[in-house]
Amino acid sequence: MKRVPYFFSNLTYWRRFNRLVFGDSLLCPKCNLAMSENYKLRYLWCKYCRKKYRYTSFKAGLFYSTKLSSKQLYQLIWCYLNKKSIDTTRSLTKLSYPTVERWIARFRDHLPETDVGKLNGLVQMDESFFGRVRHKQDQVIVVGAIEAETGRIKLELVPNRSSKTLSNFIDGHISHKATVITDKWRAYDEISMFPREHLSVNHSIGEFRFSNKIEGLWSEIKKHIRRMYQKILTNKLKPILNEWQERHNNPRLFESADTFTSYLFQIS
Ligand SMILES: [Zn+2]
Incomplete structure (x- = not known):
């Protein structure tokens, strides 16, 4: 800080x-x-x-x-x-x-809204819920991916985490030459990532080193929003996600x- x-x-x-x-x-x-x-x-x-x-x-x-x-x-x-x-x-x-x-x-x-093209190389991908039921908030889902080598990111608010939604995200934001690392969420079983390589890791047996970057990103964003507004305001999330994309993809501006x-x- x-x-x-x-x-x-x-x-x-x-x-x-x-x-x-x-x-x-x-x-x-x-x-x-x-x-x-x-x-x-x-x-x-x-x-x-x-x-x-x-x-x-x-x-x-x-x-x-x-x-x-x-x-x-x-x-x-x-x-x-x-x-x-x-x-x-x-x-x-x-x-x-x-x-x-x-x-x-x-x-x-x-x-x-800087266009950095599709992410490449090792790409960690994950979904995260924002907002809390006990705060009587609507929960929203964000899907995100981070390029391990450069830290460039893509974030998107999505209506659900079905295989169709995730598949669209992958096609829109991740290069064909990438290796995509996800957790073992079952929707990924139904997605063809071809010709990308797909590595799915099991959190329950502690394979966190493959997902450390995306996990770190979620906690940074949530901490930032809580520091700003005490709780996560899901209605303000879209511009905040763009801000985070810019902070990672266009760091010179900041x-x-x-x-x-x-x-x-x-x-x-
Ligand atoms: Zn003059």
Whole structure:
């Protein structure tokens, strides 16, 4: 778990965001000459065009006309990237619970859906139930696969774990050249994985090393959701699964707050 760092002043993040949007030399988008920063009034000034620019209104993407301070925005992004709970984020940013929750949902909804093609090599596959009957929740099933060598993953919400459903998942997401490792769930007996190789392992006799990666993934995702929302909210699961796919398949996007912020500035 990453420790919360020391955050700098609002001015630091204001200047950083200006540079992410207008470039390191803060050139005017219209005449391409250097602008000056007016921190007190929170705008950039082009004396040639006699025009004001703000990063919150120029190609601001998600941040269009936001009232949050630059420091609050930066902290929100840092917490999101590092999977901090809503409570931690709230106490850092001094924002309300619903505000933090709304921003996290926005980040999640604006993630790309990176197509990494089909998984190959050794692929561990499994299904997992999300939600709990004793919390009076609908249980939903997620089927997932992880490429052992690279950690790339595929996750899908499915209506059941019949052989037809699993078979569709395999055809959609796993290469013909892969070796698929599953548990001994009976639906797999009826699936032809051909020309893929299929290895089914028996959990009851402790063959966990073949499924350690997918088991680890389930527990990570469930822990993350519980930390965020105390319990697993199955109605929010779809965007969360996409987020996890992106975290595994597109890790560079989540590497630093600057990379992630630049991405958010580019989308609208
Ligand atoms: Zn200008």
